[in-house]
Amino acid sequence: MASEERGRREASKDGWPEYFHRRAGETGTASLKAYYGAGCLDPETPMSDVPMLAMDMETTGLDETRHAIVSIGVVPFDLRRIRLGGRLYWVVKPPRPLDERSITFHHITHSDIETAPDLQAVLPILLTAMAGRIVVVHYRNIERPFLDAAVRARLGEPLLFPVIDTMALEARLHRISWRSRVRGWLGQPPVSIRLGDSRARYGLPSYTGHHALHDALATAELLQAQVNRHFSPETPLGELWT
Amino acid sequence: MNTELQEIRAHMGRFPPFDKISDELLDEVAGEIEVGYFQAGSTILEQDQPIHELCYVRSGAVEVYRRTGALYDRLGEGDVFGQYGLLRNRKVRFPAKAIEDTLIYFIPEQTFTRLCETDENFADFVELGRPRLKAAIEDQRKNNDMMITRVRKLVTRPPLIVEGATTVQQAARLISEHQASTVLVVDAPGDNPRFTYTDAEGGQWQVCGIVTDSDFRARVVGEGRGPETPVTEVMSTNLIAVQSDESVHEAMLCMLRNNVHRLPVMHRRRPIGVVVLSDIIRYETNTSLFLVDNIFNQTSAEGLSALVPEVRAACVRMVRDGADSQMIGSALSTIGRSFARRLLELAEQELGPPPVPYCFMALGSMARNEQTLVSDQDNALVLSDDFDPKRHDAYFKAMARRVSDGLAACGYTYCKGKVMATNPDWRQPLAVWRRYFRSWMAEPTPQRLLHSNIFFDLDAVHGDNALVEALQDQVAQEAPKHELFLAAMARNALNRTPPLGFFRDFVMEKDGKHNNSINVKRRGTAPLADLIRVHALACGSSAQNSFRRLDDIGKTQLLGPGVADRLGYALEFLTMSRLRHQVFDIEHEQEPDNNVEPENVSSEERRNLKDAFRVLSDAQKFLAFRYPMPNRNR
Numbered sequence: 001m002a003s004e005e006r007g008r009r010e011a012s013k014d015g016w017p018e019y020f021h022r023r024a025g026e027t028g029t030a031s032l033k034a035y036y037g038a039g040c041l042d043p044e045t046p047m048s049d050v051p052m053l054a055m056d057m058e059t060t061g062l063d064e065t066r067h068a069i070v071s072i073g074v075v076p077f078d079l080r081r082i083r084l085g086g087r088l089y090w091v092v093k094p095p096r097p098l099d100e101r102s103i104t105f106h107h108i109t110h111s112d113i114e115t116a117p118d119l120q121a122v123l124p125i126l127l128t129a130m131a132g133r134i135v136v137v138h139y140r141n142i143e144r145p146f147l148d149a150a151v152r153a154r155l156g157e158p159l160l161f162p163v164i165d166t167m168a169l170e171a172r173l174h175r176i177s178w179r180s181r182v183r184g185w186l187g188q189p190p191v192s193i194r195l196g197d198s199r200a201r202y203g204l205p206s207y208t209g210h211h212a213l214h215d216a217l218a219t220a221e222l223l224q225a226q227v228n229r230h231f232s233p234e235t236p237l238g239e240l241w242t
Numbered sequence: 243m244n245t246e247l248q249e250i251r252a253h254m255g256r257f258p259p260f261d262k263i264s265d266e267l268l269d270e271v272a273g274e275i276e277v278g279y280f281q282a283g284s285t286i287l288e289q290d291q292p293i294h295e296l297c298y299v300r301s302g303a304v305e306v307y308r309r310t311g312a313l314y315d316r317l318g319e320g321d322v323f324g325q326y327g328l329l330r331n332r333k334v335r336f337p338a339k340a341i342e343d344t345l346i347y348f349i350p351e352q353t354f355t356r357l358c359e360t361d362e363n364f365a366d367f368v369e370l371g372r373p374r375l376k377a378a379i380e381d382q383r384k385n386n387d388m389m390i391t392r393v394r395k396l397v398t399r400p401p402l403i404v405e406g407a408t409t410v411q412q413a414a415r416l417i418s419e420h421q422a423s424t425v426l427v428v429d430a431p432g433d434n435p436r437f438t439y440t441d442a443e444g445g446q447w448q449v450c451g452i453v454t455d456s457d458f459r460a461r462v463v464g465e466g467r468g469p470e471t472p473v474t475e476v477m478s479t480n481l482i483a484v485q486s487d488e489s490v491h492e493a494m495l496c497m498l499r500n501n502v503h504r505l506p507v508m509h510r511r512r513p514i515g516v517v518v519l520s521d522i523i524r525y526e527t528n529t530s531l532f533l534v535d536n537i538f539n540q541t542s543a544e545g546l547s548a549l550v551p552e553v554r555a556a557c558v559r560m561v562r563d564g565a566d567s568q569m570i571g572s573a574l575s576t577i578g579r580s581f582a583r584r585l586l587e588l589a590e591q592e593l594g595p596p597p598v599p600y601c602f603m604a605l606g607s608m609a610r611n612e613q614t615l616v617s618d619q620d621n622a623l624v625l626s627d628d629f630d631p632k633r634h635d636a637y638f639k640a641m642a643r644r645v646s647d648g649l650a651a652c653g654y655t656y657c658k659g660k661v662m663a664t665n666p667d668w669r670q671p672l673a674v675w676r677r678y679f680r681s682w683m684a685e686p687t688p689q690r691l692l693h694s695n696i697f698f699d700l701d702a703v704h705g706d707n708a709l710v711e712a713l714q715d716q717v718a719q720e721a722p723k724h725e726l727f728l729a730a731m732a733r734n735a736l737n738r739t740p741p742l743g744f745f746r747d748f749v750m751e752k753d754g755k756h757n758n759s760i761n762v763k764r765r766g767t768a769p770l771a772d773l774i775r776v777h778a779l780a781c782g783s784s785a786q787n788s789f790r791r792l793d794d795i796g797k798t799q800l801l802g803p804g805v806a807d808r809l810g811y812a813l814e815f816l817t818m819s820r821l822r823h824q825v826f827d828i829e830h831e832q833e834p835d836n837n838v839e840p841e842n843v844s845s846e847e848r849r850n851l852k853d854a855f856r857v858l859s860d861a862q863k864f865l866a867f868r869y870p871m872p873n874r875n876r
Contacts, residue, residue, distance in 0.1 A: 081348065082277035084247070203343030204279070205301040207249050214249050217277065221345060224279035 007148070007160050016040040016162045016241075029155050031124040038131035040162065043238025047227055048079050050237050052164070053133040054220035055143050056212040058108070060094060062142070064149040068094030069119060071108060073213030074129055077136075077220045079233055088129055089213045091116040095153070120154045130161070134241060138195045138219045140165040162241040166222045169240065170198045173230060198222055202229065247272040250347070253300065257320030258846050259367035267361065276348040280340035287324060287338040294332065295348040296368075297324040302344025303745070306336045313754055315852075316341070316745040320845065325368040328354060375811040375853045378846075379566075393493040394486035396522065397507050397515030401426050406450065410462050410476060411469035413453060424504050424516045427451040427477045437481060439512035449513055451477030454504055483508045484517075491569050494522050498534050498576050537580040542588070543644070546581055547651040553577055554828055557615050561825045567612075567817035568789055574613040578654065579604065582621070583704045585648040589641045597634045599626040601702050601709040602645070605661060609701035610771065611787045612817070615824045615834045616763075619646065619654040620661045620696055622668035624709040629671040638669055661696050672709050676716060683720055686730040694731060698775060701786050714784050721779035725872045728780050732869035735772035736862050740765050743852035747841045762823070763836035766816040766851075770858050773865055774809060777801065780869070788813055800868070809861055812854040819843075819851055 017040045024036035041050060054075045061067030069092055076086040091108055093116040137143045140163050151159035170193040192198075195218055196206055202225035207214050227235065251272040254260040260268060276295070280286050286304060287293065297304075299321045306315045306323055314336050317323055327335040328351065349357075357364045366377035402422055404413050406429040413425050428447040431438045437449040453473055461467065461476040483506040484493045493505055503519040533552055540546045556577070560570045586602055605620035607613045623638055642663035650656050663669050670678075679697070682690040698717055702710035721727065741749050741760060748756035760766075774788045774795070783794035789810055796806035824834035826842060843851065 077277075080278060084250070084272070084276065085274050087273075202279075203282075203302055204345060211249075213247070217249075221277060221279055225281070225343070228279060228281045228284075 005145075007158050008144075015043070017042060019160070023160075027157060029157065031127045032151075032155065032157070032159070035127040035131050041132075041134060041237055043236060043241070045237045046234045047231065047237060047240070048233035050078065051133045052077050052136050052220070052223070053130055054082070054136045054216040054223070056137065056215035056219060057143050057146060058210065058212050059142065059146055064145045067146075069146050069150060070094060070113060071212045072122070072126065073211070073216040074126070075213070075216045075220055076129065076133060077224075079224060079227055082217060082220045082224070084217070086129075087213060087216075088125065090122045090126075092119045092122060093117065119150050123151070123154070134164060134237065135161060136164045136166065136219055136223050138165070138198075138215070138222065139167045140242065164223060164240045165242060166198065166219055166226060167193050167195070168242065169223075169226050169230075195219065195222070199225075202226070250275065253320075254298065254347070258849065259322075259361075259364045262363045263357065263361050267357065271349060271353055271357065274350055274353045276350070278346050278348060280344045280346060282340055282342050282344075285337070285339050286344070286346060287327075287334045287336075289334055289337040291334050292332055293324055293327040293334045294351040295324065296322055296328060296351075296354045297338070298322050298347040298349060300345040300347050302340060303342040304338050304344055304346075305341050306338045308336065313742065313752065315743060316750055316754070318746050322368075325354075329368065375808070375815055375850055375857070378850045379811050379814050392487050393484055393490050393507055393517060394509075394514065396490060396493075396517050397486070399515065401506065401513045401516050403428055403513070404473060405429065406472060406474040408473050409469060410453075410458065410467065410471045410473055413473050414458055414462075417455070422516075423455045423518060425453050425473070426506060426513055426516070427453060427473050429474075434481075435511075437483075437508075437511060439510075441512075449481065449483075449506065450474070451479045452481065452504065452506065453477045481506070483513075485509075486514055490522060491565075493517055495572055495576065497522070498580075533577060534580045537577070537584050540584060543585065543648040543651055546584060546648060547653075550653045553653070554615060554834075557821070558825050558828055561818075561821050567814050567821065568787075570821055571607075571610075571612040571614070571817065572787075574615070574617075575608050575611040578608050578613050578617065579703050581649060581652050581654070582645060585645045586641070586704045588648075589644045592644075593637055593640055596641075596705075597637055598628045599706040599709070600624065600638065601705040601707060602663065603710050603713075604701050604703045605696050606699050607771075608703075609699040609786050611701075612767075612771070614763075614817070614821055614836075615828075616836055617654055618657050619649045620657050621645070621649075621663050621703070622661070622697075623663040623670075624675055624713065625669070625671045626706070626709065627671045627673050635666075635669070639664070639666075642669060659692075659696070672712060675713055679713065679716055680720070683717075683724045683727045686724075686727045691730055691734045694727075695734065695772060695775070698779065699771075699786055714786075717779070718782050718784035722782045725869075728776060729869045729871045731776045731779065732865045733871075735769060735776050735865060738764055738769040738772075739862065740769065740855035740858045743855060744840045744843065744848045749840060759837045759839045761836050762816060762820040762838050766855065766858065767813065767820060769862070770809065770813050770816065773858070773861055774813070776865060776869065801864075805861070805864075808857050812857040815850050815854045816858075819847060819854075822847075 020036045020040040024033055027033050027036065054077060056073050057069050058071045059067050059069050071089070071091045073089045074087065076083050091112050093113055095118070135143070144161070144163055148159050151157070174191040174193060195215065199218060199222050200206065202222065204221055204225060207218050227233070231240070247269070251268050254272065255268055260271070286297065289309070299317050299319055301319055304317045304323065305313060306317065308314045323336070323338055324334070327333055358368065366374060402416055402420055402425040404416065404425055404427055406427055417423065417425055426449055429450045431446050431448045432450070434448055438446065440446055451474065453476060457476050457478070462471065467476065482496065482500045482502055484496055486507050486509045497503060497505060497519055505517050506513050507515045507517055533549065533556055536549060537546065540549070557570065557574060560573060582602060582604070590596065601624045603622045603624050605622060607617060608620070623642060625638065646656065646662050646664045656662065661668060682694050686694070700710060700713060742752050743750050745756070748758065749760040750756060771788050774791050777795045777800050778785065778791035781795055781798045781800055783791050785791045785794055792806045792810045795801060819838065820836060823838045823842065827834040840848070
């Protein structure tokens with residue numbers, strides 16, 4: 001987590017658009033050059049004009065220095081529509097062999113993983129999908145650090161980008177408010193900000209199982225609902241991203 | 243299968259019309275949808291905005307409105323909307339609003355078009371081709387053997403035909419040689435063009451009678467006639483025949499109605515065979531047939547009432563076998579009439595022969611041949627004009643009492659409005675009945691309109707049928723002339739209205755209120771029958787059955803093109819729904835009633851019911867325009 005966190009602080013110091021501009025000039029990798037070259041939206045952009053990409057991953061564990069990505073799902077969307085036609089989904093082979101045969105993934109068999117490509121093979125397509133879009137995740141401490149670590153390991157340079165974290169938005173609404181503090185004093189458990197529980201608060205249906213593509217879709221739906229209820233189409237992007 | 247989108251395709255696959263499309267197509271659809279979230283209170287579709295997607299409610303609830311702002315429909319999980327705009331001019335026809343937080347799946351126009359083109363069921367559902375109700379009813383019929391099997395299928399050989407001059411001995415030999423039981427008698431063409439035909443050699447003939455096994459027993463040997471007697475002397479000339487393209491079921495009903503066991507089968511006017519009751523029994527061991535036979539074998543009211551469980555069982559079987567409402571309605575009405583006839587026969591045995599001719603008249607659903615398992619008795623006696631109350635009424639009063647009590651014991655509950663032959667008002671000679679009917683039509687009052695509603699569905703059950711036929715003719719001839727009467731009947735037919743449809747486990751009313759169940763008779767079949775009656779009276783139809791009335795109405799310009807058909811589909815569907823739920827009640831050991839609880843209604847049935855209610859509602863709106871109140875001061 002450390003390197004990504006450090007890099008992100010550094011990048012956001014002079015602003016994401018400037019960071020993207022600088023990296024586009026520095027990088028020697030064509031796919032990264034194209035990604036950064038597409039630019040980053042101005043933080044003042046109203047949410048209604050922000051193209052986004054919901055992303056979810058399944059990993060072998062929670063530590064990007066020891067664990068690896070197994071699957072990635074992305075769905076492009078904006079505040080009006082989530083476009084399933086633009087979805088992408090891959091199972092990828094972790095560079096480290098799966099020593100724990102007991103790890104089970106929903107929908108993914110071990111033989112799927114054996115025959116899957118390395119992340120490097122799908123990276124250019126993923127970067128093309130990300131170009132010009134703001135990535136939306138539920139819990140930013142998985143997708144961003146894992147992707148950064150994987151790119152560093154393969155290309156020797158970082159991949160940093162701003163994200164909108166629907167879980168952080170829920171936390172802001174439910175964990176930092178005076179109401180949540182009252183709950184704390186009364187000894188009540190804090191409101192759950194897990195994906196399914198958060199969705200339920202907006203009347204969104206519960207999806208069964210965990211599949212990177214479903215979770216990406218679920219995240220996109222949640223963001224639409226959050227902006228609908230608590231923000232507005234005019235809310236500037238900079239208020240939501242981190 | 244596309245596991246990536248399992249969540250979406252699994253959901254859509256549970257709801258019509260997606261439940262019937264192929265897996266490949268469903269995968270494609272799931273992969274092409276767009277998703278949008280709408281907070282409670284927000285607009286999803288605005289009137290006249292361009293529309294290029296079909297909307298599917300994934301979760302939440304949506305209200306759809308008419309142009310006037312009136313509620314058109316309330317939709318929940320799995321429902322679709324937007325198809326009307328998409329199919330017509332790609333402009334939103336009915337605006338839609340989320341009334342709960344709602345997630346919509348949008349199906350792009352190209353996908354929608356492909357679905358319509360490749361999947362017939364889908365096209366039917368969005369009413370691209372056949373209206374949905376029509377499709378539902380046609381599909382129901384497709385599954386029904388007895389309905390589609392023509393009676394000609396039971397004809398295995400040509401009929402035995404002899405000329406009138408043939409002797410009974412020759413005819414008997416012929417029958418024995420062919421191991422048959424019936425011979426048709428023909429002669430030179432005469433008075434009956436219906437039975438006149440040309441044979442293969444170009445000879446002109448007319449079928450003039452039929453001789454069966456039993457005639458040799460009863461009329462030849464029994465009455466001491468010699469072997470040289472010409473067949474014309476012993477044949478029965480009351481020719482009852484069926485057309486070869488009529489259904490087996492129709493042939494069966496024809497036998498039941500006329501109490502005959504052999505029917506000549508005609509192709510147009512030419513006899514092509516004879517079907518015998520046993521042929522039909524062999525083909526279709528239908529209990530309603532045995533039941534009617536059984537009814538006539540009973541010698542007491544107690545014996546008759548013991549048959550009630552069999553009536554129910556017969557109905558359950560017919561519904562399960564996929565019979566349609568006309569088959570079941572006429573079978574149950576035939577059973578009901580048979581009960582009444584047998585009770586009348588028993589009454590005559592005990593009370594002696596009637597002092598003057600009479601006809602026992604069925605009213606309401608029995609007269610229309612539209613009975614279900616839940617029926618009260620509406621009946622009356624039409625007596626010959628020789629009737630003298632002082633001398634004769636005691637007899638008919640006793641007869642009426644016996645029949646009415648007997649029917650009540652057989653499950654036909656007493657009429658709350660006292661429309662029964664036991665009521666002296668409804669036990670009158672023909673002349674009085676004619677006066678009644680004339681005054682009801684000439685000067686309608688609320689009470690008289692109520693009577694008209696019941697008595698203008700009338701049919702003879704037993705006795706001198708001509709007495710009731712005279713009344714049927716009177717109504718058919720006079721009703722169209724009475725503008726005020728028709729207008730009043732039309733207004734009366736609007737007293738009971740259908741609900742809007744269903745929403746989740748509730749019945750949705752037009753004002754948006756919810757109920758837990760719906761009386762399909764009161765809110766569906768009865769107002770529909772009322773409405774059809776008004777049009778039938780206006781066009782001078784003498785038919786009693788609602789479907790036959792619609793046939794007559796369809797030949798006139800009273801309704802717009804196709805409207806009579808739509809009303810027929812709606813009646814068929816509502817009646818079947820009512821019957822299915824009565825069967826459901828019986829299967830769950832509950833007393834059958836006319837209530838339908840939404841939780842027992844499949845989503846497909848809900849949609850069809852909703853469509854049927856809409857047809858009724860539209861037809862009711864038209865009724866008041868069609869029969870305006872004449873200006874009484876003029």
